[in-house]
Structures are given as C-alpha cells and as structure tokens.
C-alpha cells in the first residue's frame with residue numbers, strides 16, 4: 660500500500676465550533692456562557708458548528724446531576740499488564756451502568772447530526788484516501804458508526820468496530836445498514852484501543868474519530884494502531900486537543916477537565932494528542948489543525964492521516 664505523499668489534498672485549517680446539538684435543538688439555557696477564542700486566525704472553509712458528545716454543552720451540564728452515580732475514574736490508570744484484550748478492557752474501562760451507556764449512546768446518535776453534517780467536507784476528503792486497497796478496516800471507538808457512509812465506494816470491505824460501550828452496537832449496526840454495508844461485512848467487538856482484539860499486521864486502515872480524548876492511555880492505543888496495521892497501512896484520525904497554552908480557552912479547559920472526564924465518559928479536554936500522534940513513530944504523517952471559531956470546549960481539532 661502506498662503511503663501519503665504531501666498534505667495538499669487535505670482541507671485547510673478551519674475555525675470550527677464543536678458541540679453536540681441534539682435534534683431538535685435543546686433549550687439554550689445550558690449553553691456555556693463564555694466566548695472562547697483561541698486567538699487563531701479564522702478561515703472560511705467548512706465550519707463545524709456543532710459537536711462531539713464529549714464537548715456537548717447540553718450533555719456536560721445535563722449529565723452533571725447524575726455524575727455521582729457514575730463509576731468513572733478520572734485519574735490515569737496504568738495499562739493492565741495482561742495482554743488479553745478482555746482483561747485489559749475490564750481493568751481500564753470497567754462497564755458503566757446500562758442506563759449510562761445507553762444514555763451516552765443515544766446522546767451520540769441523536770446529538771451528533773449537526774456536527775456530522777458540518778464536518779462532512781473534512782471527512783469526505785480524509786476518507787477518500789481509503790481505496791479498494793483498504794479492505795480491512797478497524798474503527799477505534801466506533802460509537803454509533805457515523806463514518807460508515809464514507810466507506811461506500813470500497814469493494815469487498817470488512818469493518819471491525821471496537822468499542823467498550825455495548826450499547827453502541829445497535830446504532831452502529833443501523834448505520835452499517837444505512838451505508839449499505841453487507842451485514843456480514845461489519846462486526847462489533849467490545850474492546851478498548853489499548854488492547855485491540857485483532858492480530859498484528861492485519862488491517863489496511865485504522866480509523867479513529869473523537870476517540871483518543873477518551874482512552875485511558877493514548878500512547879498505548881497508538882502503539883496498538885501501529886501493531887495491527889499492515890506495513891503501509893493508514894491511520895485516519897480526527898481528534899480534539901488542548902487549546903494554545905496561555906489562552907483563555909486553555910484555562911477554561913484546564914478548569915473543567917476533571918468535571919468533563921467525570922460526566923462525559925472519560926473525555927479529556929487538555930490532551931496534546933496531535934503531538935502524541937506525531938511522536939508515535941509512523942513512517943509518515945500528514946496532520947493539520949482545525950481552529951474552532953467560538954464557543955467550544957473542544958477546540959482545536961487535529962486531523963489527518965499517518966502511515967505505518
């Protein structure tokens with residue numbers, strides 16, 4: 660498989676605002692009443708105006724009332740020593756109560772539509788790198804399967820969706836049907852990115868959108884991405900990262916980070932995920948930053964493609 664050469668085809672930097680905007684839109688009373696501008700120049704390319712459930716303005720505060728009931732650890736846990744994917748998952752990401760997993764899955768399903776509509780231009784360009792050579796795809800934290808529609812042009816495709824939240828499966832299956840993936844082409848496996856339940860050198864592409872904010876150990880997850888990719892295989896990513904040091908947004912992110920982890924299923928606001936991807940030892944990488952235009956806790960994004 661050929662690796663990427665050059666960044667020209669990826670969309671330029673964008674000012675975007677990522678927030679879940681459930682359909683129909685919720686009352687505005689829960690909107691974070693802060694205008695957060697990172698001081699980065701604004702561009703006019705596709706604007707992302709809604710969100711990741713991790714940064715949702717409704718979910719964050721709305722879930723707060725239930726937060727004390729959630730068994731979510733907000734500290735960094737060491738990666739389990741066992742290499743059994745199930746054991747690692749149970750240790751790193753013990754199951755949440757069913758009601759919470761369903762709540763989160765439903766929030767992703769219903770609250771991401773505006774976001775998906777607005778980020779579609781970016782995804783179309785990123786996913787256009789997946790050709791018929793990318794037949795075996797693994798999605799980290801597949802969630803409700805919003806990326807499946809971008810695989811429609813790939814023939815004889817198989818997709819393995821890995822996610823610790825079992826409630827995501829039914830939504831992901833519906834998305835697979837809507838994207839006309841043959842039923843046998845998609846399998847959902849409960850698991851975590853830190854211990855992927857597939858053998859090394861077997862995947863043509865690994866996809867991860869809005870996932871490394873939520874894993875317990877980003878570096879281990881990236882090692883796993885490299886392990887399962889075939890030589891020349893592609894890692895396609897879109898992740899939200901910490902704002903610029905010293906900015907107001909960065910300050911707010913730092914302040915709210917513990918609460919965010921607690922109420923948004925372990926999502927971190929202050930990770931330097933772009934740097935970690937860059938340092939992960941891929942043979943080539945094309946990484947861009949998307950600056951978000953105004954009210955958002957989860958600005959900016961990094962997005963791109965890395966090649967093993």
Ligand SMILES: C[S@@+](CC[C@H](N)C(=O)[O-])C[C@H]1O[C@@H](n2cnc3c(N)ncnc32)[C@H](O)[C@@H]1O
Nearest residue numbers: 713800801802822824851852868869873874875
């Ligand atoms: C914000 S959602 C994004 C879902 C989907 N990728 C998307 O773009 O809509 C984060 C997802 O990561 C999953 N997740 C959380 N911890 C994980 C881990 N350690 N490994 C893999 N997935 C994880 C969650 O269950 C959830 O489905």
